[in-house]
Amino acid sequence: MPAKTLTAKVAKRRDLTDDLFLLWLEPQSGGKFSFKPGQYCTIGMEGILRPYSIVSAPHEECIELFVELVPHDLGGNLTPHLHTLKVGDSVDLMPRAKGVFTxxxxxxxxxxxxxxxxxxPYVSMVRDYMHRKESGHKFFVLQGASYYDxxxxxxxxSEIVINRSNEIELVYVPTVSRPxxxxxxxxxxxxxxxxxIIEDWLLEMEECGELSREDTLVYACGHPGMIEDVKARLMPKGWDVKEERFWKK
Ligand SMILES: Cc1cc2nc3c(=O)[nH]c(=O)nc-3n(C[C@H](O)[C@H](O)[C@H](O)COP(=O)(O)OP(=O)(O)OC[C@H]3O[C@@H](n4cnc5c(N)ncnc54)[C@H](O)[C@@H]3O)c2cc1C
Structure with a gap:
């Protein structure tokens, strides 16, 4: 029997650019939505369901999502509907989170x-790590985008790096591809x-003793072309790489 679909209400929305937006969803009835940092939920509207990795950490009230609009004319199906959502609107939410990109x-x-x-998924992992006051691990977040916004x-x-350096060891490297x-x-x-930039950056980190390939896991998430290239560059050289592709090429 398929599990019963839940309803989640939009509690908050923030638009970052014309095609990037954040949604905070509040699951209605049925208690807390459980997941591990790095997992995804499946949401839907008009009978179209899609997976979305979860930004928030498990201790947070709402499920936070960061969504890119794929317009209808570029083949988008659900995101044009999600893009119309306002606070108070509802989406379908499958009851279980899934995924092994943890x-x-x-x-x-x-x-x-x-x-x-x-x-x-990295935001969720870092928020959860800090919430649990864990220690002993180092995080290096490398994020690529066409534009800085x-x-x-x-x-x-940046706030974590500047103000909380004692609580978590974190390095943040945003890089733009169209400078x-x-x-x-x-x-x-x-x-x-x-x-x-990843390969040279890792070598530099290795040279200055920040990490070594034996005790490092590289995670690659998002654009399938980026993931394929990262794997092709790093895996033959002995780096461990774990991946989550958001769509097929
Ligand atoms: C495990 C997992 C987690 C995901 N998490 C997120 C997330 O956190 N945020 C998010 O925005 N999306 C995420 N996605 C992608 C998401 O599931 C949808 O595919 C995406 O939002 C587009 O949905 P759509 O119905 O509008 O278009 P679809 O019908 O899904 O796809 C239409 C076309 O657009 C392509 N496409 C899909 N996404 C993109 C994109 N971002 N850029 C360019 N082309 C694309 C598809 O390959 C297809 O050719 C995730 C996917 C997976 C598998």
Missing amino acids: FDANFKNHVLVSTVTGVV EFGYCDEF HEHRNSMWHGERGRVNE
């Missing part, structure tokens, strides 16, 4: 590589596609 505490170092919304959790990671476009004229940080 934190592996056996490794000391966690290199968390993403493109745009692919950062989602697409770094949804830049402020949160010369006018929209990026305010950007003075790292440049280049995340998959193209």
Whole structure:
């Protein structure tokens, strides 16, 4: 028997750009929605269901999502509906979270590589780690995007780096792939596609003793092309890579 679909209400919404938005969903009746950091929930409207990795950590009240609109004319089915959601509207929510793209505490170092919304599972892992006051692991978040205004959790990671360095060891490296476009004229940080900078960056980290390939797990999440390239560059050189593809090429 298929499990009964739940309803979740939109408790909050924030638009980051014209096509990137954050939703906070409140599951109605049936108690708390349980999941592990890094897992995804399945939501739907108009009978169309899609998986979305969860931004929030399990202790939080709402399920936070970070969604990219795929317009109808580019083949998008559910996201054009999600993009119309307002506070108080409802979506369908499958009762169980799924996925194995979770934190592996056996490794000391966690290199968390993403493109745009692919950062989602890492936010959950870091929030949960801090909430549980864990220690002994290091996090290196590398996030790629075309434009700097697409770094949804830049402020949160930067704040952790600046103010909470004693609570969690975290390095945050956002990088833009189109540095010369006018929209990026305010950007003075790292440049280049995340998959193209990762290899040299890891070697540099290794050379200065920050990590070694024996005690490091590289996670790659988001754009399938980025994931394939990261795997092709790193795995033959002995790096362990774990992946979560958000769509097929
Ligand atoms: C485990 C998992 C977790 C996911 N988590 C997230 C998440 O946190 N945030 C999020 O926005 N999406 C996430 N996705 C993708 C999501 O499930 C949908 O596929 C996406 O939102 C598009 O939905 P759609 O119904 O509008 O288009 P679909 O009918 O799903 O796809 C239409 C076309 O667009 C392509 N496509 C799908 N997503 C993108 C994209 N972002 N950019 C370019 N092309 C795309 C598809 O390959 C297909 O060709 C996740 C997918 C998986 C498998």
